[in-house]
Structure formats: C-alpha cells, structure tokens
Amino acid sequence: MTSVASPSPQGKSNVDSSGERDLMISALRAATARARLAANEFDTIGISLRQKLITCEQALEWARDEGLINWIRLGPEVSQ
Numbered sequence: 001m002t003s004v005a006s007p008s009p010q011g012k013s014n015v016d017s018s019g020e021r022d023l024m025i026s027a028l029r030a031a032t033a034r035a036r037l038a039a040n041e042f043d044t045i046g047i048s049l050r051q052k053l054i055t056c057e058q059a060l061e062w063a064r065d066e067g068l069i070n071w072i073r074l075g076p077e078v079s080q
Contacts, residue, residue: 041066 016024045062048054054062063069 038066038068038071041068042071 042063045054045059048062049056049059060069060072063072
C-alpha cells in the first residue's frame with residue numbers, strides 16, 4: 001500500500017485542472033453511453049435471432065454494420 005499517493009490536505013489533485021477533469025468525466029460518460037448502446041444492439045440482434053426473424057448470417061452482417069463484429073467470438077482465441 002506504500003505505492004498509493006497520499007491525497008493533498010484539501011483532497012483535490014494538484015496535477016489536473018478542473019477543465020481536464022471535466023473533459024475526462026464527459027468522455028467517460030460518453031463511453032458508458034456507447035457501451036450501453038452496444039449492449040442494447042447485441043440484445044436486439046440476439047432476440048431477433050432467437051425469434052427466427054433473422055439468420056445467423058444476417059446476425060453477423062448486422063453486427064458488422066454496427067461496428068460490433070470484433071466483440072463476437074465464435075471459437076477460442078487464436079494468437080497470431
């Protein structure tokens with residue numbers, strides 16, 4: 001635990017400006033929204049596939065169109 005920096009007496013960082021901190025918080029909120037949107041898209045694809053509204057090929061195409069295809073693993077990871 002000795003590697004943890006001790007906070008300043010005021011509990012605020014002297015390294016980051018408030019603008020930098022606000023920008024980082026906004027970026028994290030945006031990333032969270034994108035992650036939730038991706039999860040919702042995966043759920044929608046899965047439900048459509050389960051209900052036989054689309055085929056497996058269409059599900060993969062849908063994921064590809066949404067930029068989500070890299071998240072889908074159909075087998076073990078292969079190191080290159």
